[in-house]
Amino acid sequence: IPIFYGFNHIDPQTQSLVYCKIRFYGTLVSSQLFRYTVVLACFDRFFATRTNIRIRSLHSVQKAKKFVLIICIVWIIASIHIPIFMELNNGVCGMFGLYKLFFSIYQIIFVAILPPILMSIFSALTIHSLHRQHATQVRFRQRDRYLLRMVISEVLVNILTTIPYSSNLIYSIIASYVVNKSTQRLEIESFINFFTQFIVYLMSVVPFYLFIATSKPFRYEFINIIVTCWSKFMPRQIRITPSNGQVITAALNARTINDRQ
DSSP states (O other): OHHHHHHHSOOGGGTOHHHHHHHHHHHHHHHHHHHHHHHHHHHHHHHHTOOOHHHHTTOSHHHHHHHHHHHHHHHHHHTTHHHHHOEEETTEEEOOTHHHHHHHHHHIIIIIIHHHHHHHHHHHHHHHHHHHSOGGGHHHHHHHHHHHHHHHHHHHHHHHHHHHHHHHHHHHHHHTTOOSOOHHHHHHHHHHHHHHHHHHHHTTTHHHHHHHHHOHHHHHHHHHHHHHHHHHHSEEEEEEOOTTOOOEEEEEEHHHHHHHO
């Protein structure tokens, strides 16, 4: 939203240093949490397919909550350098000087390289473990195959969307040493930077449509939630026929009806 808002309005991050720091910090932390929760999902699928009891014990709701909490704490702390070194220079909110080089390398390692590698490794190990399962465990595979399909589809899309972003990061490092760029080149670089960032932001909503398309249980669960919410919060028209034959229509809340029953 802030990107599109800036097309026809004054961008607040070019006017306020505090907003500049908070917005960039919040964006990076949330995007990193999204990436590394997908990595945790790959870990979880791998743990679930192992026959070793000790490794399989890591596949639990309580362990998952602890891992997610650890990931949140790690990235909240690890990203603290952003509000410290972000600057507002001549109406431009960004990194300048040596910190710009550091941040590009930081992004390449922890955004472009590490998450896709971890996702790929543990997805491959999970598939390998499933192929080695005994025939008596077919029921287990059928129960979890949709979850595995969801995770793998999300991993593939995540990797595909990371490639242009990481390529642009590498290019920005190389191009930062080029002086006297033409106006046309600056506009092209700005457009490419916007496009690659937009793809990364788009990944926050793509998984929902992926899961709808690839998982039948997810579709059923989603439809069930919609139906449940509709029945609870939308009034239901009930026809009442008194003894005199006059038909009266009353709108009653489904929750009230259920409570009375």
